[in-house]
Amino acid sequence: MEILPILSAMRRNKVGAVLIALQIAVTLGILCNGLFIMQQRLALSHRPSGMVESDLFAIDNEWIGNPADVSSRIQTDLAALRALPGVVDAANTDDYPMTNSGWSEGVDLSPDQQTSSAFMSLYMGDEHLIGTLGLKLVAGRNFEPSEILDRGSTDRVQPATIILTRALADKLFPDGKAVGRSIYVEGGKRPTQIVGIVDRLQIPWTGASGWQQKYFEYSVIEPYQFVDTGSWYMVRTKPGQLDAVIQSARKRLLEIDRNRVIQKIEPVTDTRVTAYRDDRGLAVILAVVCAALVAVTGFGIVGLTSYWVSQRRRQIGIRRALGATRGAILRYFQTENLLIASAGAVVGVGLAIGINLWMVSSFEMPRLNVVWTLVGAVAVLLLGQLAVLWPAMRAASLPPALATRSA
Amino acid sequence: MFNYYCRLALSSLKRNAVLTTLMIVVIGVGIGASMTALTVFRAMSGDPIPAKSQRLFAPQIQSRRPDDRDRAGEDGVQVSVSYIDAMAWMQARAAYRQTALYATTLSVRPVEPRQKPFKATVRVVYTDFFPMFDVPFLFGSAWRAADDESHSAVVVLTREMNDQLFGGKNSVGKTIRLDDESYTVVGVLSDWLPIPRFYDLQIVPFGVGDQMFIPFTRAIERQMVVSGNTSCSGDGGSAFPNILRSNCIWLQFWVELRTPEEIAKYRLYLSNYASEQQRTGRYPWAPHTQLRNVTQWLSYRHVVPNEVDLLVLLAFGFLFICLLNATGLILAKLMSRAGDIGVRRALGASRGAIIYQCLVETAMIGLSGGALGLLLTALGLAVARALLSKDFVTLATLDFADIGIAILLAVGATLLAGLYPTWRAARVQPAWQLKAK
Numbered sequence: 001m002e003i004l005p006i007l008s009a010m011r012r013n014k015v016g017a018v019l020i021a022l023q024i025a026v027t028l029g030i031l032c033n034g035l036f037i038m039q040q041r042l043a044l045s046h047r048p049s050g051m052v053e054s055d056l057f058a059i060d061n062e063w064i065g066n067p068a069d070v071s072s073r074i075q076t077d078l079a080a081l082r083a084l085p086g087v088v089d090a091a092n093t094d095d096y097p098m099t100n101s102g103w104s105e106g107v108d109l110s111p112d113q114q115t116s117s118a119f120m121s122l123y124m125g126d127e128h129l130i131g132t133l134g135l136k137l138v139a140g141r142n143f144e145p146s147e148i149l150d151r152g153s154t155d156r157v158q159p160a161t162i163i164l165t166r167a168l169a170d171k172l173f174p175d176g177k178a179v180g181r182s183i184y185v186e187g188g189k190r191p192t193q194i195v196g197i198v199d200r201l202q203i204p205w206t207g208a209s210g211w212q213q214k215y216f217e218y219s220v221i222e223p224y225q226f227v228d229t230g231s232w233y234m235v236r237t238k239p240g241q242l243d244a245v246i247q248s249a250r251k252r253l254l255e256i257d258r259n260r261v262i263q264k265i266e267p268v269t270d271t272r273v274t275a276y277r278d279d280r281g282l283a284v285i286l287a288v289v290c291a292a293l294v295a296v297t298g299f300g301i302v303g304l305t306s307y308w309v310s311q312r313r314r315q316i317g318i319r320r321a322l323g324a325t326r327g328a329i330l331r332y333f334q335t336e337n338l339l340i341a342s343a344g345a346v347v348g349v350g351l352a353i354g355i356n357l358w359m360v361s362s363f364e365m366p367r368l369n370v371v372w373t374l375v376g377a378v379a380v381l382l383l384g385q386l387a388v389l390w391p392a393m394r395a396a397s398l399p400p401a402l403a404t405r406s407a
Numbered sequence: 408m409f410n411y412y413c414r415l416a417l418s419s420l421k422r423n424a425v426l427t428t429l430m431i432v433v434i435g436v437g438i439g440a441s442m443t444a445l446t447v448f449r450a451m452s453g454d455p456i457p458a459k460s461q462r463l464f465a466p467q468i469q470s471r472r473p474d475d476r477d478r479a480g481e482d483g484v485q486v487s488v489s490y491i492d493a494m495a496w497m498q499a500r501a502a503y504r505q506t507a508l509y510a511t512t513l514s515v516r517p518v519e520p521r522q523k524p525f526k527a528t529v530r531v532v533y534t535d536f537f538p539m540f541d542v543p544f545l546f547g548s549a550w551r552a553a554d555d556e557s558h559s560a561v562v563v564l565t566r567e568m569n570d571q572l573f574g575g576k577n578s579v580g581k582t583i584r585l586d587d588e589s590y591t592v593v594g595v596l597s598d599w600l601p602i603p604r605f606y607d608l609q610i611v612p613f614g615v616g617d618q619m620f621i622p623f624t625r626a627i628e629r630q631m632v633v634s635g636n637t638s639c640s641g642d643g644g645s646a647f648p649n650i651l652r653s654n655c656i657w658l659q660f661w662v663e664l665r666t667p668e669e670i671a672k673y674r675l676y677l678s679n680y681a682s683e684q685q686r687t688g689r690y691p692w693a694p695h696t697q698l699r700n701v702t703q704w705l706s707y708r709h710v711v712p713n714e715v716d717l718l719v720l721l722a723f724g725f726l727f728i729c730l731l732n733a734t735g736l737i738l739a740k741l742m743s744r745a746g747d748i749g750v751r752r753a754l755g756a757s758r759g760a761i762i763y764q765c766l767v768e769t770a771m772i773g774l775s776g777g778a779l780g781l782l783l784t785a786l787g788l789a790v791a792r793a794l795l796s797k798d799f800v801t802l803a804t805l806d807f808a809d810i811g812i813a814i815l816l817a818v819g820a821t822l823l824a825g826l827y828p829t830w831r832a833a834r835v836q837p838a839w840q841l842k843a844k
């Protein structure tokens with residue numbers, strides 16, 4: 001190939017070449033990081049919570065005027081909900097995954113530990129909670145009805161037994177034998193025995209960075225009936241009956257007692273949409289900006305190359321007259337672009353990694369996989385080839401007779 | 408001459424319509440993206456209370472072992488305070504004005520019996536809160552200091568809440584039922600919504616705010632639980648009274664200080680207080696206190712989410728690419744007219760005149776790009792509002808300052824992009840060009 005003449009032609013037009021190379025480099029830098037963040041956020045919003053979300057809804061129930069018998073009222077409500085046609089099970093809890101509001105605590109392996117072994121998020125529930133949420137018990141047992149105690153939102157107590165997620169159990173006991181062992185929770189001196197392990201249960205928070213990301217599956221269930229003016233009733237329905245049960249549940253609860261505020265009844269799938277709205281929104285915005293970026297860079301190359309073609313009409317004519325084929329002219333422009341774009345891509349890969357390292361240190365982002373940058377580099381090279389095609393074809397179609405005419 | 412150059416530029420731009428359109432679109436898209444991000448950023452990082460942001464301060468005290476980073480800022484000091492500390496500071500009255508505050512949720516039984524009961528976010532404050540934060544009243548006024556002392560059942564409503572409960576009429580003197588107890592309305596606010604809600608960043612700092620206000624002393628007496636974070640470190644027994652006796656941290660505290668002397672005095676008071684706690688063994692570690700004004704507080708608490716910073720960076724990276732692009736296109740545009748320029752030079756035009764002509768043409772492209780960019784910004788903001796939650800885009804609308812910034816940015820950036828091409832054009836050798844003809 002005719003690389004040397006291309007280089008010498010480029011030397012006479014340094015600025016144009018540098019402009020294109022620089023554009024390719026910055027485009028690659030932004031593209032790699034943009035697509036990386038986009039992919040991360042989408043993955044985040046698809047993480048399984050551990051619940052059977054499609055058949056599950058939550059009722060935000062609040063009693064008016066602090067009645068004394070909240071505990072028995074909750075039991076009455078739950079019994080009524082379970083009796084509704086289409087309901088599989090119902091349970092009362094203080095919070096559920098993806099509400100971004102909950103209770104977190106340190107967890108220790110000995111009573112006098114200075115720094116906690118891990119952080120956990122705490123859900124309260126009775127023996128119905130696991131079945132209602134559709135969690136998978138992978139070791140040990142569920143709670144017994146006799147273990148369940150009442151607990152208010154400001155009570156400081158330590159449970160005798162506890163159920164952990166597999167992730168937390170593995171973190172605390174890497175040997176995989178957590179059931180039957182004891183941990184110390186909520187700053188107490190009394191041991192709490194692990195009786196069961198569930199496969200997965202997400203913490204209430206859904207943040208993309210920091211501890212919310214790091215402790216994503218470090219949840220526990222404590223054997224308490226959460227007794228407070230406000231709590232969540234979780235209701236699991238038979239497949240396909242969610243909408244009908246939502247209607248009948250609201251009606252039934254108001255029949256039992258009107259002295260309450262049902263602030264909302266929400267399918268858990270809606271909770272997920274709300275929780276990850278910003279992550280998905282960010283992904284869409286990044287996708288649009290990346291597409292616009294590619295378009296702008298592409299058209300920029302088209303514009304500048306067209307200008308070069310028009311500048312070199314006579315030279316092209318002379319080459320054609322001296323026997324160069326159309327293919328040779330086409331190849332000339334394609335090779336020229338490949339050289340410029342390669343230089344840009346090399347700088348761009350460095351830039352992409354640099355931007356990522358900076359984001360790692362200032363935004364707690366994960367490292368960018370180098371393979372991504374290489375894929376990106378190939379993509380911008382292809383973009384360059386594609387963009388140069390049209391002006392190059394126009395150049396190739398210039399007639400040799402042009403050489404004999406003046407500009 | 409200016410008019411002549413404008414006409415010249417117009418005819419030149421018309422001659423190569425495709426290239427011209429491409430340039431305007433490229434600049435427009437770049438401006439649109441960067442202005443959208445910048446507008447969101449400006450709305451979120453604005454000063455929520457410009458008249459007083461240098462006079463209102465949040466005192467902090469280290470209330471955990473230094474290695475316990477729970478609820479701590481990056482300096483290791485806790486961002487909430489305990490009831491014991493807040494009450495000591497309230498009683499000391501060491502500042503011109505002061506208030507402890509928190510948010511709670513209460514059920515409201517509407518006056519109209521057919522309406523359903525609902526939950527409201529209630530801000531729990533001392534009466535100093537209203538003058539401290541320049542809260543404007545539509546009807547009535549704040550409660551008296553005596554109401555704080557006697558734990559009175561009084562309430563101040565926001566305008567929206569008054570509209571909802573009383574159809575917007577003057578409701579001062581009427582009563583409402585909160586958690587099944589009667590409260591007398593003493594005041595109704597006119598529109599007041601500081602963004603971000605700097606005085607309590609525990610719950611979403613943007614978005615729907617407080618709906619009514621009641622005395623702090625009343626809320627404590629009635630054991631109203633905080634909506635927000637409570638952090639205890641092992642101490643405390645059970646139930647509400649113990650949260651009041653423990654070092655659990657859950658309150659916000661604000662003071663107003665008018666002069667540098669008052670600020671210095673308050674700093675001294677705080678560090679003396681912390682030393683006292685060390686002596687008595689309540690906080691046995693080295694005393695550490697902080698006093699930050701609103702501006703410092705907002706930056707310390709990182710109110711603007713990382714995502715917004717990211718979007719701003721992304722958008723300006725994009726603008727940079729658009730400018731590189733525009734430089735290339737303007738270069739192509741001007742150099743394809745080297746012949747015309749050669750003729751003008753040969754007929755006696757100076758280099759300055761050529762530069763002037765090129766700048767007029769570039770500025771025209773910049774203006775058109777800026778106009779397109781503004782349209783795209785409006786579109787971008789609408790899309791952002793549709794895609795993102797209130798945390799991000801509350802009140803992010805274009806104001807005159809934004810429009811000014813957009814036009815300046817567009818013209819400035821385009822001129823910058825046109826600098827090199829203009830220089831090249833001015834160096835066209837007349838003889839050379841004419842010979843080539």
